[in-house]
Amino acid sequence: MAPPAAREKAPRLPSLTGLRWFAAFAVFGFHLFTGGITDDPGTQRFLGAVFSAGSSGVPFFFVLSGMVLTWSSRPGDRAWAFWRRRAARIVPSHMVTWIAVLALLTVAGRAVAPGPAVSGFFLLQAWAPDETYYFGGNTPSWSLSCEMAFYAVFPLLLPLLRRIPGNRLLLTSAGLWAGTWVVPFVSFSMPESIGYWFVWIFPVTRALEFALGMTVALMVKEGRWRGPGLPVAVVLVLVAYATVPLVWQRAGWVAWMAGPFAVLIAAAATADVREKRSPLRLPVLVWLGEISFAFYLVHQPTISLVNRVLGRTPAHALLVTLTALPLAVLLAWALHRLVERPAERLLSGGRPGAA
Structure with missing residues (x-):
């Protein structure tokens, strides 16, 4: 069998699509934990034990983005064509959900100020070290602001990484991961709010994860990956996830x-x-992974809406969860079918972008 790099088109990676759902669900759980859906200390402790580290789904998506875009790239692909495909992939769904959320917030008497509303609409909010900007409107969209920055530099970054000798890709990956550890130490010299933005929001520091995913893709493409298999890797991630609360924040x-x-x-x-x-x-995981981007966009406003509509009962947290989850999946499916895919076909010039 010829190595993947030698083929005209890289093989599909459905396992990565399936993984996307678990990352999206972890973020959903995190917003259940932080969404004020319960007044019961025991229930809140349970949600914290399971989902306090759920925001780590975002680093997963950043690493995955670098991996998938590098994997699906082809020699001779022009920057403008790449940018058009990526914009077609995320911008229409973002705009639809952004406008819908702004409308809902306005009706609820929590209208977003013009500055955050406009910057978020154009996915520039992550560049402002101000919570009213990067968390304004549809909060999860701040990560799309980072993704747009990654897309902007990808056509320039990929040729540079391809020049790295294959036997040094592992060292490069290790260096990029080490860089993610340097960032929080650098943030020590900053005020707390700026330090949070610098570590968690700032597109430049978050690009380390994206570049890490790119080097991983190059290693796998060249048949140089010698790490553990899937079962051991899953255990490693579960142990890391469980121990996040024990680590320096x-x-x-x-x-x-x-x-x-x-x-x-x-x-x-x-x-x-x-x-x-x-x-x-598994087909169900691949399907959920395919709608995970839309799910990511709609999940937090869905939780907030359901939490607001349902009256407080002793089982309020359970009712919110059991209502918001299937409703968010349904809305995600509709957004995926009616906006995401049609817009991608229309705007990407006939070639759908990588997931």
Whole structure:
């Protein structure tokens, strides 16, 4: 069998699509934990035990983004064509949900100020070290602001990483992961609010995870990945996830999980390339992974809306969860079918962008 790099088109990686759902669900759980859905201390402790580290789904998506875009890239692909495909992939769904959320907030008497509303609409909010900007409107969209920055530099960054000798890719990956550990230490010299933005929001520091995913893709493409298999990688990520609350907070935001996520993504991709068994390829997981971007966009406003509409009862947290989850999946499916895919076909010039 020819190595993946030698083929005209890289093979699909459905296990990575399946993994996307788990990351999106972790973020959903995190927003349940932080969304004020319960007044019961025991229930809140339970949500914290399960989902306090759920925001680590965002580092997963950043590493995955670098991996998938590098994997699907082709020699001779022009920058403008790439940018058009990526814009077609995320901008229409973002605009629809952004406008819908602004309208709902206005009706609820919590209208977003013009500055955050406009900057968020154009996905520039992550560049402002001000919470009213980067968390204004549809809060999860701040990560799309980072993604747009990653897309902007990808056509320039990929040729540079491709020049790295294959036997040095592992060292490069280690250096990028080490960089995610340097960032929280640098933030020590900053005021607390700026330090949070610098570690968690700032597109430049978050680009380390994106570049890490790119180097992982190059290793897998060249058949140089020698890390653990999928079962061991899953255990590694679960242990890291469970221990996030025990880690220094600023390191726990990104650095603690970025390395294990890179290992998991490489292991899952390798399992697909070598056609090894992978439960992540189950059709239901692949389907959920395909709508995970839309789910990510709609999940927090869905939780907030359901929490506001349902009256407080002893089982309020359970009712919110059991209502918001299927409703968010339904809304995500509709957004995926009616906006995301049609807009992608229309605007990407006939070639759908990578997930």
